[in-house]
Amino acid sequence: MTVLISGSAFDPWSYLAEYQRERAGQAAQTGATAVFVGSMRDQNEGHEVQGMLLEHYPGMTENYLEKISREAVQRWRLNDSLIVHRVGELSPGDPIVLVAVWSAHRKAAFEASRWLMEELKSKAPLWKKERLAQGSRWVEHNTPG
Template identity: 85%
Template sequence: MDSAGSVGATAVFVGTMRDLNEGDAVQGMLLEHYPGMTERYLEKISQAAAGRWNLIDSLIVHRVGELLPGEPIVLVAVWSAHRKEAFEASRWLMEELKSKAPFWKKERLAEGSRWVEHNTPG
């Protein structure tokens, strides 16, 4: 980050896998993505956030593969001169990720597995 001296706010969000969804105990999850498409989408929303808010920088890291409850899934970090932009941009980035990013989740339950059709609201 070249503008470190102008950073007045850093907002960081870390999302973790829960062990309960739709009333069922979840033992694990397979998180799949479409290589290439996913990275382009993350770059697209990062650029959109930078254009919408006065951001100095942003970072999105999203895991794929097998996950266990309590493990981190996603990290969103935003740097700006002021906290309002940092908070608003980080929340917007998370909502975009949850609702539009090309990720597919398959939960492993005690009795079988299921694809997650809808993400939990913010």
């Protein structure tokens, strides 16, 4: 179970490949791996978005992501879980979040990865501020999952 807050750009695919290599010893117990990657778009609510600042609450954000990871591992009997979330200044196209789970069967992998993303979005202390041509604005609503 791993949680990481990254203050600089990360490549979710190479990070995942490295993580997968490190846990190769458990590969024979895993029938299903589900991966979700969320990235920054250049549009939101009808405006072109030039950049974004992602703020977090150091300490609480990590604690919260660890708490939901523990819950997911117990509830779906996962073999492992991984959450990486970006903070700081982002540009369109930059990866924001990586969620991956490993389990015996696909049902648990699909359900747990979706649940983790929805919990993260609705409760983890993270806030987006978009930079538009006309100035900056805090994002106030989440899109429905």
